[in-house]
Amino acid sequence: MGSNGDEAGGAEGAYDPRRQFAEECRSARELHPDGPLNQTQLARMVRTSKSTISRVETCVGPIPPDLPARLDQVFSTDGLFKRLYEEITAQSFPVHSRRRIELEPKAVSISAWSPTVVPGLLQTAPYARALLREGDPRASDEEVATLVRAQMARQEVLKGTSPPDFSVVICESVLRRNVGGPDVMREQLSALLTHGSQRTTVLQVMPLSAETHGLMDGSMSILTTPDDLPVIYTEGVRSGTIIDDPSTVRLLSRSYDVLTASALSRDASARMIRQLMEAS
Structure with a gap:
């Protein structure tokens, strides 16, 4: 689901978990087994707003802390969004x-x-x-x-x-x-x-x-x-x-x-x- 790490990181090929999160969300929404979901439909399923889903998929602003678990539940992704969110959080801190x-x-x-x-x-x-x-x-x-x-x-x-x-x-x-x-x-x-x-x-x-x-x-x-x-x-x-x-x-x-x-x-x-x- 979604693109590989090189594509997610941009032209230089650096892995970017924030961009990967966005692409996985968009891909899971569009490839939903019961048919493609628009942002409004997904927002309703994960109890958030359409504008929040839009911001997540365009890498604008923070990801609500409770959203990754809800996405994993809706898409049955076995903790994928939770793991990506943990990587995003870790990158906000100093390397050491x-x-x-x-x-x-x-x-x-x-x-x-x-x-x-x-x-x-x-x-x-x-x-x-x-x-x-x-x-x-x-x-x-x-x-x-x-x-x-x-x-x-x-x-x-x-x-x-x-x-x-x-x-x-x-x-x-x-x-x-x-x-x-x-x-x-x-x-x-x-x-x-x-x-x-x-x-x-x-x-x-x-x-x-x-x-x-x-x-x-x-x-x-x-x-x-x-x-x-x-x-x-x-x-x-x-x-x-x-x-x-x-x-x-x-x-x-x-x-x-x-x-x-x-x-x-x-x-x-x-x-x-x-x-x-x-x-x-």
Whole structure:
């Protein structure tokens, strides 16, 4: 269905998942087994508007996060549109973090430690916008908006009927740092309380009073997929590394276990977040 990768990428032959998504949508619509569908008919079937289908097929604007799954259902494409959407989302991020973004939707378990900012999977749009705006003052409003949309789309992995087991430890300093102003922080702290109340999420706070631990150098994520051993992603200001050496993964995973044992409990963490939110 649709064209091959070389055709999808334009004259230079570079693969473009966004263009591939558009062509697959148009091709599936025109080759529908019960007869060709026009954009209005398809829009009705996937519960969206004709203008949205038109924009998707002409590569204009973002793809609604819930649309890929609906297209896969209507066209019985076995996750094709979902996979392409994940590739599109990954391409919105810096090269050094794309491998992690590609792994997240496949993960059955994600563990994260963040000593500097709220992890991307838990950020609100205003919080993400404030970080991105400060990180690149020369970026246009549209460029920042595109990155924020990608960050929000990334969070789809925690939604749905079968989200991964998610464990996250956040340094207390992150909660106290005023990113974007009091209103933005109040909304972000409220969002953390909501996330922490999910059955598949364990959210803990590492208090400033905690002693030295083995992960003080930077942020880290542990991702486990159904068919692979765990891998670890570490990230700096402008760099990131995937670690899959078993001995190193085992060492860093143990450091994370020690970290969770040193952090506040789920209930105590929620109490601290609520107190900070009410005081802001």
